[in-house]
Amino acid sequence: MKQKTIDRIRKFTEDRDWNQFHSPANLAKSISIEANELLECFQWSDSDYDIAHVREELADVLVYCRNRLDKLGLDEDEIINEKMSRNEAKYPVDRAKGKADKYYNL
Amino acid sequence: MKQKTIDRIRKFTEDRDWNQFHSPANLAKSISIEANELLECFQWSDSDYDIAHVREELADVLVYCRNRLDKLGLDEDEIINEKMSRNEAKYPVDRAKGKADKYYNL
Amino acid sequence: MKQKTIDRIRKFTEDRDWNQFHSPANLAKSISIEANELLECFQWSDSDYDIAHVREELADVLVYCRNRLDKLGLDEDEIINEKMSRNEAKYPVDRAKGKADKYYNL
Amino acid sequence: MKQKTIDRIRKFTEDRDWNQFHSPANLAKSISIEANELLECFQWSDSDYDIAHVREELADVLVYCRNRLDKLGLDEDEIINEKMSRNEAKYPVDRAKGKADKYYNL
Numbered sequence: 001m002k003q004k005t006i007d008r009i010r011k012f013t014e015d016r017d018w019n020q021f022h023s024p025a026n027l028a029k030s031i032s033i034e035a036n037e038l039l040e041c042f043q044w045s046d047s048d049y050d051i052a053h054v055r056e057e058l059a060d061v062l063v064y065c066r067n068r069l070d071k072l073g074l075d076e077d078e079i080i081n082e083k084m085s086r087n088e089a090k091y092p093v094d095r096a097k098g099k100a101d102k103y104y105n106l
Numbered sequence: 107m108k109q110k111t112i113d114r115i116r117k118f119t120e121d122r123d124w125n126q127f128h129s130p131a132n133l134a135k136s137i138s139i140e141a142n143e144l145l146e147c148f149q150w151s152d153s154d155y156d157i158a159h160v161r162e163e164l165a166d167v168l169v170y171c172r173n174r175l176d177k178l179g180l181d182e183d184e185i186i187n188e189k190m191s192r193n194e195a196k197y198p199v200d201r202a203k204g205k206a207d208k209y210y211n212l
Numbered sequence: 213m214k215q216k217t218i219d220r221i222r223k224f225t226e227d228r229d230w231n232q233f234h235s236p237a238n239l240a241k242s243i244s245i246e247a248n249e250l251l252e253c254f255q256w257s258d259s260d261y262d263i264a265h266v267r268e269e270l271a272d273v274l275v276y277c278r279n280r281l282d283k284l285g286l287d288e289d290e291i292i293n294e295k296m297s298r299n300e301a302k303y304p305v306d307r308a309k310g311k312a313d314k315y316y317n318l
Numbered sequence: 319m320k321q322k323t324i325d326r327i328r329k330f331t332e333d334r335d336w337n338q339f340h341s342p343a344n345l346a347k348s349i350s351i352e353a354n355e356l357l358e359c360f361q362w363s364d365s366d367y368d369i370a371h372v373r374e375e376l377a378d379v380l381v382y383c384r385n386r387l388d389k390l391g392l393d394e395d396e397i398i399n400e401k402m403s404r405n406e407a408k409y410p411v412d413r414a415k416g417k418a419d420k421y422y423n424l
Contacts, residue, residue, distance in 0.1 A: 036354035059189035083165035142248035271401035295377035
């Protein structure tokens, strides 16, 4: 995400004084709620979806994730790289290739 | 997200040949599932949470969002800015300030 | 659900003094969290699932729904019949038959 | 749930020929989606909620759970009692009383 986009999200929240509602639990609920509005685009079909709607709901998820990163003072690249290191160790290429199994079943 | 982080996520998926599992509906399910693992960190309390766990689950949400952006060829900044324009129109500062109401109740 | 099953769920909660954690928001989170553990059984496949796991996660959803009915003093049959009346009006057989569309698209 | 209510839900689905859409994964998505519409009633507040809305969304969750029980030929009381036996063993009263901890932390 570009710094300009991050700044726009922050300004949106600050201008409306909405930081007071962004408790850790409320933001977690919000991410789940938006994730499920995204899921609703695929409720009955995997292939027949409204791309305009998908764009909108995915954006909502990402905006609340950004709010959460800000709220907890987390760095997006840092937490993702930490997790990717763990994923790479859990799912070695030679055992995980082409399989959707959980790591404890590999 | 830095290009280097994006590339790492893409390589992870490609190395394991996991693109085949990343159908639009499967990724939507995955984002919701991870969002709820994040929510579980706040299931019984808003304030007493395990930050290491939160970092990990938020990273999972973000990685699947990145997979989805890639799958549909979407630009993160573009879809967020589109949505922010809509949000700014729906929630005018003078009416939304300090209120958590839905826009249709403002 | 049989009265004996309902009583067992209530006794479980009372014996552990867990009513204090069952705030309306906490129970809503809990239902979503369990619903997503159920969803995880179908994350990568519609047909290849572990039925023992599905039974367990569906039971968890139903137990938290029962906790919620109790907490708010709601009658299961009453709220479902109210909703079914609304659904029957929203989705007239002649227009909805064989279609998965939302009612406002029918 | 009374047999009459169960029959009404089944007739609703059959009359509309909607069984074809009720794949295991689609029903799992549907339960999660409705659980999150319920969660949305408590997005920003634990105490200030619209009870009419809550009734409706909880009913939706329960209807889809009933569809799922039917689809897989499961008995509600049977799966819940199985799960309650497991819960009672995992959370012994003397250790779990008054604590919201996960069983592996008790």
